[in-house]
Amino acid sequence: MADLKLRNVGKTYGGKVEVLKGIDMDISKGELIVFVGPSGCGKSTLLRMIAGLEKITAGTLEIDGMVMNDVPPSQRGIAMVFQSYALYPHMTVYDNMAFALKIAKKSKSEIDKAVRRAADILQLTDYLDRLPKALSGGQRQRVAIGRAIVRDPKVYLFDEPLSNLDAALRVATRIQIAELKEAMPESTMIYVTHDQVEAMTLADKIVVLADKGIAQMGSPLDLYERPDNEFVAQFIGSPAMNLIPGEIVKTGKMTEIDLAHEGHAVADVETQAAEKGWAVNAGVRPEDLRIAGAGDTVLVDGTVDYIEALGEVTILYFKAEHGRDPLIAKLPGIHDDLRGQTVQLTADPSKVQIFHEGKSLRTR
Amino acid sequence: MDNIAGTKSSLTWAVNISVIALALLWIMPTLGLFISSFRTADQIATSGWWKALFPSEQNLVLRADDPEGNRVERAGVYVVEGQLFEAGHSAEISAWGISSREISAYVPGETADLGDGETLTVQADGAYVWTGNADQLSGRGQRIFVTATTPPEFTTANYNRVLFSGSTTDGMANAFFNTLTVTIPATIIPIAIAAFAAYALAWMDFPGRGLLIAAIVGLLVVPLQLALIPLLKFHLGIGIGKGYLGTWMAHTGFGLPLAVYLLRNYMVGLPRDIIENAKVDGATDFQIFTRIILPLSFPALASFAIFQFLWTWNDLLVAKVFLIDATGETTVMTNQIVELLGTRGGNWEILATAAFVSIAVPLIVFFSMQRYLVRGLLAGSVK
Numbered sequence: 001m002a003d004l005k006l007r008n009v010g011k012t013y014g015g016k017v018e019v020l021k022g023i024d025m026d027i028s029k030g031e032l033i034v035f036v037g038p039s040g041c042g043k044s045t046l047l048r049m050i051a052g053l054e055k056i057t058a059g060t061l062e063i064d065g066m067v068m069n070d071v072p073p074s075q076r077g078i079a080m081v082f083q084s085y086a087l088y089p090h091m092t093v094y095d096n097m098a099f100a101l102k103i104a105k106k107s108k109s110e111i112d113k114a115v116r117r118a119a120d121i122l123q124l125t126d127y128l129d130r131l132p133k134a135l136s137g138g139q140r141q142r143v144a145i146g147r148a149i150v151r152d153p154k155v156y157l158f159d160e161p162l163s164n165l166d167a168a169l170r171v172a173t174r175i176q177i178a179e180l181k182e183a184m185p186e187s188t189m190i191y192v193t194h195d196q197v198e199a200m201t202l203a204d205k206i207v208v209l210a211d212k213g214i215a216q217m218g219s220p221l222d223l224y225e226r227p228d229n230e231f232v233a234q235f236i237g238s239p240a241m242n243l244i245p246g247e248i249v250k251t252g253k254m255t256e257i258d259l260a261h262e263g264h265a266v267a268d269v270e271t272q273a274a275e276k277g278w279a280v281n282a283g284v285r286p287e288d289l290r291i292a293g294a295g296d297t298v299l300v301d302g303t304v305d306y307i308e309a310l311g312e313v314t315i316l317y318f319k320a321e322h323g324r325d326p327l328i329a330k331l332p333g334i335h336d337d338l339r340g341q342t343v344q345l346t347a348d349p350s351k352v353q354i355f356h357e358g359k360s361l362r363t364r
Numbered sequence: 365m366d367n368i369a370g371t372k373s374s375l376t377w378a379v380n381i382s383v384i385a386l387a388l389l390w391i392m393p394t395l396g397l398f399i400s401s402f403r404t405a406d407q408i409a410t411s412g413w414w415k416a417l418f419p420s421e422q423n424l425v426l427r428a429d430d431p432e433g434n435r436v437e438r439a440g441v442y443v444v445e446g447q448l449f450e451a452g453h454s455a456e457i458s459a460w461g462i463s464s465r466e467i468s469a470y471v472p473g474e475t476a477d478l479g480d481g482e483t484l485t486v487q488a489d490g491a492y493v494w495t496g497n498a499d500q501l502s503g504r505g506q507r508i509f510v511t512a513t514t515p516p517e518f519t520t521a522n523y524n525r526v527l528f529s530g531s532t533t534d535g536m537a538n539a540f541f542n543t544l545t546v547t548i549p550a551t552i553i554p555i556a557i558a559a560f561a562a563y564a565l566a567w568m569d570f571p572g573r574g575l576l577i578a579a580i581v582g583l584l585v586v587p588l589q590l591a592l593i594p595l596l597k598f599h600l601g602i603g604i605g606k607g608y609l610g611t612w613m614a615h616t617g618f619g620l621p622l623a624v625y626l627l628r629n630y631m632v633g634l635p636r637d638i639i640e641n642a643k644v645d646g647a648t649d650f651q652i653f654t655r656i657i658l659p660l661s662f663p664a665l666a667s668f669a670i671f672q673f674l675w676t677w678n679d680l681l682v683a684k685v686f687l688i689d690a691t692g693e694t695t696v697m698t699n700q701i702v703e704l705l706g707t708r709g710g711n712w713e714i715l716a717t718a719a720f721v722s723i724a725v726p727l728i729v730f731f732s733m734q735r736y737l738v739r740g741l742l743a744g745s746v747k
Contacts, residue, residue, distance in 0.1 A: 053640050074646030086637035090659040099655075100645035151645070 003028050003064060004050070004155065004188065010058030011045055019045055021058070021212050027205075032181050032189040034199040037209035038235070043192045044159055046209065050190065051080050051157050063154065076155075079148035083160040085140045087132040093119075093143050094128040097150045118146040121183070122176075138169040145180070158191040162198060174198055196238060200224075208232050230358045233283050239315065239328045242289075243281040243355065244299075251275055255354060255361075257282050263299045267352035269362045280361070283353035286315070286330040292346035299352075300327055300345040309336045316343070394723070400716035402518040408712045419513050421458070423467060428484075428494050428505035435501050441481075442501045448490035448508060455512040460486050467509035478506075486510070522717040533707055534714055536721050538693075539700040543677060543722075545608055546687065546696060550615035550676040551669055557616065558623030559665065563653045565624065566631040567639055577628070583621035591617075592685050599686065607694070611686045618682070619672050630664035631657055666736035674726050697722040 004027040011020040020042045027033050035043040048054040050061060052073035061068045068076050088096050094115055101111040119125045122142040132140055141161060148156055161177070162170045178201070181189060193199055199206050200220045208215040208223065208231070215235075216228040227233035227241075234240040244263070250256035251271040257280060259265055265282040284299065292298050302318040305326065314335040318327040329345055354361040399413040411420045426448045435442045449455055459468035462476055462484065470476050472488035482496035484506060494506055526536045564570070565577055595617075599610040634657065642652045658665075676682075680698040687694050695703075701718050708714050 051644060053643070073640075073644045078644065080641065080644050082637040082641060084635060084637045086635065086641040088638060088642075088656060099642070099647075103646045103651060147641075147645075 003062075004190075005062040005065075006050075006059065007062075008059035009046075009049065009056055009061060011042065011049060011054065012057045018212060020049075023059070023214060025207065025214070025217065027188060027190070029188055030185055031204045032191060032202055034203035034206050035190065035192045035209055036194065036196070036199045036206060036235070037215075039194065041209045042212065043209050047080075047157055047159055047190060047192045050155070051078055052076050053080075077153050078155045078157055079151045079153035080157040080159065081141075081144045081148050081161045083163055085132070085144045085164070087140055087143055087147075089132055092129050092131055093124060093135070093146075096132070096143055097147050100147065100151045114150045114152070115146075118149040121149065121180070122146045137165050138173055141165060141173055142176070145177070149180075154188065156187055156189040158189065160192055160194070162193070162195070170195075170198075174201065178202055196236065200236075206236075208235060210235070226360070226363050227283075227353065228360055228363050230281065230283070230355050230360075233353060233355070233360070237285055237287075239286050239330065241283045241285050241353070242327050243283050243325075244327070246280060246282050248276055248278045248280055248354075254349060257354065259299070261300075261302070263301055264297050265299050265347070265352050266297050266349045267354050267362075268349040269352075269354050271354075271361060275356075278356055281355040283355055283360075284347045284351060286328040287313075288347045288351035289329040289345045290331065290347070292344040296344075296346040298344045299347050300329070301342070302327065303342050304338045304340060307336060307339050309334055314338070394727075397716050397720050397723070400712060401522055401720045402520065403713060404517075404519055404521070405711065405713050407517070408716075416518075417516050419515050421511060421513050424510050424512055426508050426510060428492060428508060430505045431501040431503070441495050442498055444494040444501060444505070446492060448486070448492060448510065453514070453517075455490065455514040457486065457488050457490060457510045457512045460508060460510040462506065462508060464509060468511050484508070522713045523721075526714060526717045526721060534704070534718075536697060536700055536718050539695050539697045540721065542694055543696045543698075544725075546611050546615070546679075546683065547673060547676045549608075549612045550619070551673045553612060554616045554619040554623050554672060555665060555669055558620055558627050558668070559658065559661070560653070561620075561624045562627035562631050563649075563657055565628045567652075567657075568649060580621050580624050580628075584625060586621075588618045588682070592681075596685055606687060606689045608687065611682060614682050614686050615672075615676050615679070619676075623668050623672070626668050627661065627664055630661055634660055663736050666733055670729060670733050670736070673729055677722075677726055 004025070006023050006025040009020065009023040009025075010018065012018045023046065035046060037043045045054055049056050052068070052071065056069050063076060063078075073080075088099065091099065097115045097118055098111045101114060106114075115128070116125070119128055122145060124139070124142055124146055127135060127139060127143075132143065135143065141164075144161070158177075162173055165173060174197075177191075181187070181202070191198070191202060203220050205217060206220050206223055207217045210231050216223060216232045218226075223232060223236050227236065230243060234243070244259050244261070244265070246257040246259040246265065248255060248271060249258045251273050253268070253270055255267050255269050255271045257265045257267070259282060265284070267282070282299075289300065300318065304316045305319045306317040308315040308317075311334065312332070314331050314333065316329045316331065316335070316338060318329070396413045399416050400408055403413065403416060406422060407416070407420065410422050428448070429444055429446045431442070431444055434446065435444050437443075448457075457472050459471060461467040461469040462478065463469070470486070472486060475483050475485040477483055478496070478500070480496075480500065482494075482500040484492065484494050486492045486508060490510075490512075492508070494501065525531070525534055527540075528537065529535060530537070565573060565580075595614060596606075596610075599605060599613075604610045604613075638656060638660075639652060642656050647655065678698060680696075680702070683696045683699060687696065688699055697718075701715070701722060704715055704718055
């Protein structure tokens, strides 16, 4: 229910170690934003700065037009769900959810109404009298979410809420969070995760954090199809995007690249005549590679070193040459006869990215 | 080969034996004290406490009933008949005598000739017949030395004497309540202070926190003897003098460093997320402390409470310096036992009873709280 505005926000520990700098971000009411990034990129720190648990050492944070830098966490209108659930172990589920309202000196009936409503949403009504230790991991996480709902905050902050759950529960709880978001379209949610699937499925907008700043911010599919730079290109998607060094040999509406290992790539990226001869990386996702037919440009011509047959897809690993990462292709269906064979692969020009000095030429 | 790896070590027997040895080492003296406190001085003198459940052989000096009023004339001779043992006591006599030089001159049923026709017959169950003329059977009753086997017997007389007699030299009742008066506040006050301090040192950010923690660790190794004289002078100087208030303050001061240190280490191990969540929920530091930290720290608080209780209960030095004055009105149990050792050095039954009275409360406290003791210690160290 609130707009968030971050202006040039930075974080320095002890005046020396800089972990974040120059973060600019606008989050509008009702959006679900996901922060992703490699470990140690500062995504949790940024969330904790928004929550008020870490001091903001540079820039300003505004919630609903009010500068919140020095406002204590409880008055920022936020609620946070921790990775470890952080339930109060000595209180029942009911008391856990009622705690914030009791501190705020709300009336008994008001507290009861809010707790029962949240328990109803999260199917916790039968467990209200239990202690956290008598609950399963998924139920505990639901209590943690219920505790946030009860406070009716402007902004929900989720700090890797699903990473302590097993795979099946993670999917179930993820869907529950998505439903929760639909049920409360007014609420702004910020969600930190290192799990791409969570990021892609939940987010209205993903913020990729790397190297103390924002690498790219955009809708999930935008990040997938039009990555700004090599980092985002390789971070989003699994297996990671192949980057093949080469040189621009033909410019214009369609750009042609001679690849270092004797393949040839065509991309529908517009380039200027002056850029001919630039050393670039051609980026192509494993799932965009397909077996070349007659007349297709051959992008990869190599021997399959190893295959992983997963049934629905087959992952081919090509011989690594010149100390580079091995090329990876992901073909639909079963191809377990390809090991040791020489295979020609091609890709659609619209799926090929060109990176010059780490930056995409497609999105410049 | 299955004893090489895995959980079952081939040294299990060594562990078991050590545990049994330690348990015996602890139980034996306690049990001895406990049993001795229910025995009479004679029993303690003639046999060890481990024989208390078996009949014991004793040499007793008994007297026949005084002839006056008890003698009856039967065919020209006077006779006194009776029973050597008091009603309710039974014993079996194996030998008896009438002179201290020959205490086992006769066997039961034999008749002793006391000269000039005076005779005495003693049966194994203590029944006797004493005959003689009017002159011989007069004055006091005849002394009889017996060697008797008496069945096991326990008495609560020692406890009566130590606890309820009101005697100032033997009595422990007054000292018992004085000890309680010292111990209970001296346990509660340091915990109350230390819990607040530990929370601040663990979870509140303020300048000089690290130095304070280091100072507390430093204070852990300061011997309390160092402070006795200056503190007493200080107490006298500010007018508290010797008394309970000064003792509580001294125990509090000496107990605080360890209390703060233990509780801080425990509290620092509580999950940070819980405390941050409470902050987001709007709780103040005081509310976090009372509603979250205190309930979660109960094992640590209990384990320190046990420690502090036990060692203020057993304390002699601080009480001697800060509490006990010339009147002796405020003596504590440890001091009372020391004095009993002086005045009653030979009366083991009194000493054993007094000692057991003083260890009974710590035993009760320990056994009722020991699960917290173990849990609190573990929880602080193995997190």
